Amino acid sequence: MTPAIETKQLTKKYGKSRGIIDIDLQIQEGEIFGFIGPNGAGKSTTIRTLLGLLKPTSGSATLFGKDIVNEGPAAREDVGYLPSEVFYYDNMRVIDLLKYSASFYKKPKRDIEIRMHELAKLLDLDLTRKIDDLSYGNKKKVGIIQGMQHSPRLLILDEPTGGLDPLMQQTFFDLLRQENKHGVTILFSSHILSEVQKLCDRVAIIKDGRIVETQSIKSLRGHNYFRCELELAAPAKKSIFANKNISDFSVHGHNIHFIWSGDVNELTRLLAGLQLTDISLEEPELEEIFLHYYKKEG
Template sequence: MTALETTGLTKYYGETRGIEDLSLAVTEGEVFGYLGPNGAGKTTTIRTLLGFIAPTGGDATVLGYDVRDERALIEAKRHLGYLPSDPGFDEDATGTEFLDYQASLKGDDRREELLELFDAPVERKIEEFSRGNKQKLAIVSAFMHDPDLVIMDEPTSGLDPLMQERFYDFLDDEQERGVTIFFSSHVLSEVRKVCDRVGIIRDGKLVTTEDVETLLDRSGKRVRMRTSDPIDREDFDIDGVHDLTLDGAVQFTFTGEYDTLLDHLSRYHIVDVDIEEAPLDEVFMRFYGDEIAGSEREDGETTDVADDVPVSDGGESHV
């Protein structure tokens, strides 16, 4: 069964492309990572799936409900959780008052369990919360009604490293319970930790959709070796060698046949060799290269196009 599906989904803000011709499917019980730097179209995709903004073209369903059908989407949201990257709260309310209100809208099957796990100080006013405590409150809100599908936008934003690990373990447990997770991220390490598959989006278009292990295998191995023989750059002019450096040791990424690599290495007297998976950063850069730097603002921050363009369809990023 498919929990989330898009076919040719497109959203333009005037002449500015948010997403274009986006087609993907997420199966029930899957943890799907939606990967790309800020500005790629991740938030636009999520806002469109949730009905916060209307698509320009194409189709999308969430739990089998058409996102263009307002009545159907209301029914879908009874079984849907949402965790925005920057949750919006009534700052004058206490955490308990906020959760009481959410419970009146969608149910309250797991509040106490989740508060024990994530320890948000719900007795205090939200205006007194740290960024991390606001994120923990948003997590509780997203899962408290025991949804079948949870859509998350940069879900670990504001969480300290220990709480991030707790959240990853929690997602593993949720998947075992059959919950489907769709989340956007530009934090590469968390994709490897929790995802079954990943979709990479670039300039509003889906570049590839693959399981994480296949993506890493296709991106090759990182090789570092030292030999007792002098090495020239021409010595490693073979298919599959990328990013070769000679700095006391020979280092490169290899994407060719491993038998070919081992046969070539056997020609040298090797003092030390280390072969490991290419870092996920390098995998990501194969799809983006220097364009990531070009997407940054002059002040060093990055943004999704949806955050820069006024949303006239009434969309908000509130929990």
């Protein structure tokens, strides 16, 4: 079967800033593929190259077997794209913008319009409003409909969840899962690991413009990552924290800091044995997780 996305040593170099180097990806039809890396790692550059917004310096890429450079329009025919920030032409109503967007695709206009109204209903968006008057979250909804109304076989989502409230995020994820059930391939880029964990089958990790690892999400699942800050009632023995799941450990008097990566229950058991005056658990930045990840691997 032709992969939905295939890149071969795809490289994009720009002047001074870092681009991407030798990106090799193969995403099969029907996969939800996570693309994860810290900000500036090259996720957007890869996506923008796939969409023909950037011309690759070397290497090649295909969408459903169609070359992104030589057959750009054909390659993009079956793609829906949702950027992290959505912008539209001034002074237009939502419905006019969506109709303009629909006019670029070969699919029957009627089918697209039916889907447009379905999606608008699901996302609770009034199509007759002016785009300029919409809140950020509602503009994002316009973006979602715009990317999905022509029922593309491939959805490319570049950090799509920013600006969506948790409830809407849930609706959006459900929508993506539903699309995926109908065979839609999804490339989902994010710098938030938990998002990718929730949704994706496989994930590629990108760092400094290179893919450092492609793995099934199962190996990441069952792993919870926390940045733990503890304040102890009394100094504790360091040996309590000698655990394979703990990294980046530091002590300042009564304060203890570490990154936990592993089963959350094991963490609660460990904490249960301590006399705490305060605790804070946060999802660490991706960089911190990676730091931990590479130390362990390496």
